[in-house]
Amino acid sequence: MSNSRKVVKLFYDVISPYSWLAFEVLCRYRNVWNIDLKFKPALLGGVFRGSGNQEPRFVQNKFSYLIADLKQMSEFFGVPLNPYLPGEKGTLNVMRFVTAVAEKEKERGVLVERVSRELWKNIWSTHRGVTHPALLTEAGLRAGLSASEVEELLILSKSQQIKDKLKSVTQEALDYQSFGLPLIVCHVNGKAEVFFGSDRFELMAHRIGEKWVGPHPVKT
């Protein structure tokens, strides 16, 4: 294996609980595996529309299975999500906000990580929701942004630049033939390898020449 770090892109939407699981595991492994983790905020609704897929909630048996599965995965992965049917009617404004944070800090990825986590908590831990601007502000403050920074990001999130950026990242996921999220794309020797879900890490690790030791790796 070469010493150069492998680029791993995580396409996610905070409406997706499985994306949260994948996000936390990759955040843990980025200090263990020789990877360069890139956050790619995308729109799950756009991925469903663009691929012709539909939300899992429309198939009752699938939905019931997902609730039970998420309870087990939450405990196994150590991510505090309480599965339920969220009332959110789409996360367009939310993911534009996350995109604005990601664009503002460019390569660093520190704030986008914190903001995304706070938004996931709002939907999936405390069930407070996220789409109302006041809830976005509150999550931004909890993530360590100042009130004026949040205000600036909310304005930026409505700009054409950010709308186009979210569209292009969602299209990038579709170009990798995504039909849902999370989508993890690893670049190995210049070739993209694509994995759907938070349950493909063993295979992914094998493909990038790393070792999967479960969802709680020991930090080095």
Ligand SMILES: N[C@@H](CCC(=O)N[C@@H](CS)C(=O)NCC(=O)O)C(=O)O
């Ligand atoms: N088996 C995957 C399931 C991931 C999943 O169900 N993702 C949802 C969004 S939270 C999705 O996009 N589903 C589309 C589909 O299953 O067709 C995992 O464990 O992560």
